[in-house]
Amino acid sequence: MSDDKSKTSELSRRGFIKVGAAALTAANMPMFFMKDAWAAKDFRNNPGNAGTVKFGFNVPQTGAYADEGADELRAYKLAVKHINGEGDGGMLNTMKPLTLKGNGILGKKLEYVTGDTQTKSDAARASAKRMIEKDGVVMITGGSSSGVAVAVQGLCQEMGVVFMAGLTHSNDTTGKDKRRYGFRHFFNAYMSGAALGPVLKQEMGTDRKAYHLTADYTWGWTQEESIKNTTEALGWKTTAAVRTPVGAGDFSQYITPVLNSGADVLILNHYGKDMINSLTQAVQFGLRDKQVNGKNFEIVVPLFSRLMAQGAGENIKGILGTTNWNWSLQD
Template sequence: MALRQKAAAFAASVTLTLMLTVVPAKAQLSDGVVRIGILNDQSGPYQDLAGPGSVVAAQLAAEDFGGKVAGGKIEIVSADHQNKPDVGAAIARRWFDEQAVDAIADVPTSSVAIAVQGVAREKHRIFLISGGSVTDLSGKYCSPYGIQTADDTYAYTSGTARAVVQNGGKTWFLLVADYAAGHAVEAQARAAIEKAGGQVVGSVRHPQGTADFAAYLLQAEASGAQVIGLGNYGNDTINSIKQSIEFGLTAKGRKLVSFGMFISDVHALGLKNAAGLQFAEGFYWNQNDATRAFAKRFEARTGKMPTRQQATTYATVVHYLKSIAATGTDAAEPVMARMRGTTMAYFGQDGRFRPDGRLVRDDYLWEVKTPAESTAPWDYYKLVRVIPASEAWLPIEESACPLLTKP
């Protein structure tokens, strides 16, 4: 039997097993409250792309249900994991053991997300991975209690790399962050570039929170590469782009490509510095009526437009709450079976879950507008192409998720 058929058969058996779990005859919540923990960077380099904004996004999701589901109150709690796996794991354990948190959502910084995935698996609690981006979260670290809805490293690396190579960017230098997501971007970008007919002529890793990129940019310039691919996030992305421009690399014809751009980064850079940058991401506030409706609510609360991570946290929490409403319980097994077994509404798309927990839907390649092209505040992106779901995500045949190997 082919791997795809085995995966489908196993998914069906897992779903049946979870659905056969005893569910109370009456709607029942474990303590009368559905408690969701938003765990992210609240004070460091990623606070703008997730941070307090993701908490607001989850609160907006709860408000969609009137603050109640299955007869119980919805409560949103939050904490700062400080981008440290041990801190994140400790918070997750305390939430599950002492504070009756039913599910954790968001969790940028993939090393922290991997640690939280382990705790959630051990405790049989739900992990809504709307922030952690390393593909391994639905690969070798997959869990029957986790779903990954965040744009992952494969999606925002491979599509972008292929398009740039096809448009003439043949030689690359990769500048990536020295942690799990950065390592994944480096490997996946290299594979995509070479498969498309390009060449990686050099690469270097930098620590999280780097202030001075001079030494790394000198290496990139000396390589002679046409394209400098940036596999970093938040303030690191902003600083590396600003310093590349200050060093004159773009004036000398080098093209900058980001594998982790957020609208908060474009806003911080300004269109003068960011114009022409291309990147893949699944959400843009001005994309359609559904994105604009959510963005209007979010802006009214925060004064900003939502990033894709904040929007994904909203959509994922809504899907979780819908599943509780449908099953009448907050027990992890029936709720997870419902979430995986139904499509998830994602701002005009209906995404589906694979047996490894990965949400699949179309993705998009964007380019940042020039100042002359922008006609309103936050009018930053123009669409280059739709990346169909069949191309956007790691093929399931290549997934290392242990769940797929079971009979």
């Protein structure tokens, strides 16, 4: 009798171990695409047997970063053509090995809807929410403003939809404000600072005084922090760091104090039209023609794009900064 009880006890123990292990495995499985009432085998806006699947392209079509938004949107539309196999295949014919088959996504034709973030976080969230609830998108992409990217990424996390950040340079996007459903490909402010350090040392030396004008939101803050960490490690001193509103347009009131600050370098932590305007106005104020502390006055733009360089025209020549990879750049 005692042997039977012993066997039963052992079987129960083994059974418990098996059941417990299964429960533990299930508990630790990634709940990908799950949100609130959505079943474990389903995900938000699952197209099911439909022949199409939909993405949301949420970009600034108005506001200070509208030029970057228009560029993003052109690229997204071209990507849809590649994925759907429209035309002659274009770039697809040059890519080997190739995962894309030109038959959509898992055989479903890709469709898309667009939204205007207005370079404002609240407007971007409202646009993304409409895409998810009304249009039934399974993925949202966009950005240009890191504040927008962080806001939309948080919404997508709440609603169980993937967010693929198109353009976001703040350290916080995948740092302090990271979310499980959020992904980025763009380099961050820390990388810009690290890349610029050796170049600034070579071109400007280790005895400099820097004056920062900084866009007053998450990207500007982390860009300023990253560049300060780099320059101060070189031996530079930070004379002042002044926050400026996004979309200010006229930066005269912020540039005037630089003239008598004792700084010999102006660092513009601005982007989009704001960078074009602040750089143009700094040049008009004669900063690049000045000599301070026995040195030629310099301007640094930690992050700029091809569009910003075009907008700034002659004023961008000789300005050090970082940019995303571009096939036309030799350096």
